[in-house]
Amino acid sequence: MQKNSVAVIGAGKWGQALHFALGQKQKCYITSRTKRDINNFVDLNTALSCEYLIIAIPAQQIRQWLDEHFEFKGQKILVASKGIEASTGKFLNEIYEEFIPSENLGFISGPSFAAEVIKGLPCALVLNSLNKQIFIEFEKLFPDFIKTYYSDDVIGAEICGAYKNVLAIASGICEGMNLGNNARVSLISRGLVEMQRFGSHFGAKMETFIGLSGAGDLFLTASSELSRNFRVGLGLANNKTLDEILEELGEVAEGVKTSYAINSLNKKHKIYTPIANEVYSILEGKNPKDSLKDLLKD
Ligand SMILES: NC(=O)C1=CN([C@@H]2O[C@H](COP(=O)(O)OP(=O)(O)OC[C@H]3O[C@@H](n4cnc5c(N)ncnc54)[C@H](OP(=O)(O)O)[C@@H]3O)[C@@H](O)[C@H]2O)C=CC1
Ligand SMILES: O=C(CO)COP(=O)(O)O
Structure with missing residues (x-):
């Protein structure tokens, strides 16, 4: 293992933004499935030999990627993805812990559009780990324009990062239906309560939901194009099919698959999640106008 070396795995929008950010203080390698003309782009084996890895591949692809490509050699890992595995309902920390000891793992959360981070605009993030030493070591790698906070509420951060994407779809639908500011903010506020109810079932801490990982990332994602x-929500409100929307997007929208994961988890654990239920139903073909009526009367 190359001591003190840093690499980002996954050169999508977020991977490239993190590569830019972490490249401010030290050399930062990057690798991806598709080769790209980016500074310090290396092959996967070179990246995997680095001491510090930041992994930014979509949630649904993580298990297969870890299974096929990853070998644990003591690397310290920061997970940058946000989502829940649809086929199993597992949170990302649960998947990673099948391959890597939890003391080597950290999880990034908080409001952070890649398009702003890659311009060097200021932002604040939370680095969540059961092992504070992971935070101490990764914190030093981040540039001055990013303020980092520590939390040990890994499950809380995972749930916030995943759930807010489903609520952002709901908010986009609300906007696309021209329901007005009152409706959108009511939806976001009740969404926060719903996300906290879901999270507390799995042992997440209340304070995580009112901080950067919860309210912070939810307010950001659910209020901006x-x-x-x-x-995705705007497209659904405008009667586009999901296939058309995802084709136009050309990037991952984690909330879609996460809606399916939440739908099975809330049924299994009997958690009251009316907004996520309606997003799931709309993805399955329900008319958003009927969802609005049901949400108003429930
Ligand atoms: N964009 C943002 O603002 C933020 C995104 N995130 C999260 O980061 C994660 C990645 O998002 P983002 O980078 O924006 O998504 P993009 O759609 O921009 O990129 C995803 C990248 O993942 C790689 N990838 C896809 N499938 C596989 C696979 N099977 N094995 C290996 N690599 C694969 C692809 O690499 P290749 O092109 O080389 O094939 C692709 O470029 C998501 O979970 C997202 O929620 C978190 C915070 C902010
Ligand atoms: O997680 C994000 C910002 O914190 C990015 O959200 P989207 O994936 O909806 O673009």
Whole structure:
């Protein structure tokens, strides 16, 4: 293992933004499935030999990627994805822990559009780990324009990062239906309560939901067309098919698959999640106008 070396795995929008950010203080390698003309782009084996890895591949692809490509050699890992595995309902920390000891793992959360980070605009992130030493070591790698906070509420951060994407779809639908500011903010506020109810079932801490990981990332994603998930909602309200929307997007919108994961988890654990239920039903073909009526009377 190359001591003190840093690599990002996954050169999508977020991977490239993190590569830019981490490249400010030290050399930062990047690798991806598709070769790209980016500074310090290396092959996967070179990246995997680095001591510090930041992994930014979509949630649904993580298990297969870890299974086929990853070998644990003591690397310290920061997970940058946000989502829940649809086929199993597993949170990303649960998947990673099948391959890597939890003391080597950290999870990034908080409001952070890649398009702004890659311009060097200021932002604040939370680095969540059961092992504070992971935070101490990764914190030093981040540039001055990013303020980092520590939390040990890994499950809380995972749930916030995943759930807010589903709520962003709901908010985009609300915007696309021209329901007005009152409706959108009511939806976001009740969404926060719903996300916290879901999270507390799995042992997440209350304070995580009112901080950067919860309210912070939810307010950002559910109120801006910079969000891919919000744009999925706009498309659904405008009667586009999901296939058309995802084709136009050309990037991952994690809230779609995460809606399916939440739908099975809330049925299994009997958690009251009316907004996520309606997003799932709309993805399955329900008319958003009928969802609105049901949400108002429920
Ligand atoms: N964009 C943002 O603002 C933020 C995104 N995130 C999260 O980061 C994650 C990645 O998002 P983002 O980078 O924006 O998504 P993009 O759609 O821009 O990129 C995803 C990248 O993942 C790689 N990839 C896809 N499938 C596989 C696979 N099977 N094996 C290996 N690599 C694969 C692809 O690499 P290749 O092109 O080389 O094939 C692709 O470029 C998501 O979970 C997202 O929610 C979190 C915070 C902010
Ligand atoms: O997670 C994000 C910002 O914090 C990005 O959200 P989208 O994936 O909806 O663009």
